Amino acid sequence: MTTRAGLLREIAAAFAAAGLETPEREARALLKGGLGLADIDLVARADLPVAEEDAARLRALAARRADGEPLARLVGRREFWSLDFSLAPETLVPRPETETLVEAALALFPDRAAKLRILDLGTGTGAILAALLSEYPNAVGLGIDLSEGAARQARDNLARLGLAGRSAVIVGRWAEAIHSRFDLVASNPPYIPARDIAALDKEVREHDPRLALDGGADGLDAYRVLAAALPGLLVPGGRAVLELGIGQEEDVAALLAAAGLSADGPARRDLSGIARAIVTRPA
């Protein structure tokens, strides 16, 4: 009979042997996600037995993880801004660096009681929109994604987080179908140059949807469309916050300026010091 502690040790050892960077942490997360446990269950109740079929299921998941499948995909969820998001095959796994956009928006609109109208273009799991709505209790928001599967998943996530009453998610191509204006437009568009996708980590290139990654030949296709659309989407005094890939600040700033938008300070940096969130406003 296997105990929780025994299975944790076994899976952590397998992860270490496979060269994962944080084997113990990932093994813990796999057990928690796979068995629906909290941290305390792996400490105070570590000697409890794991049913044989559960142990077999977790060993199979562990083997897939050791073979390069992301943990978030295996357990079907990921935390972002301390909120829990379910994933679908059509959604990107939300990344910690994207929290830089949320932080930038909070700094731009310090009044948390503001009745902001928020637009999230390319909403994926709904991570950015949900994070913002959770911080602005009087705000309303619209998420748009070209992928039906992503839009469905975003709707589910917003509902589970109690935000359905203040949000809507529609399927669409960027802001093509939108004729209203917003206080805050956020977007984390696909920005990887197409030829670089094959060289990305296996976890990304094989498990994140191409639609969420592929930014066209130079990685800037989506920014061109967004720059052209933003002047018609922002109210006077409104702001747009766009995520950037590494080294894209200058090019994206030039596209925004060419569309008649003004820069709002230098791009905000993420925890690794990378210019990650560019802020722009109507001229």
Ligand SMILES: C[S@@+](CC[C@H](N)C(=O)[O-])C[C@H]1O[C@@H](n2cnc3c(N)ncnc32)[C@H](O)[C@@H]1O
């Ligand atoms: C990098 S992902 C970001 C997802 C999510 N906002 C996040 O930060 O985790 C880009 C998203 O844009 C969506 N997308 C790609 N092309 C689009 C388009 N033409 N119109 C609307 N959404 C698009 C993708 O389906 C994907 O969900």
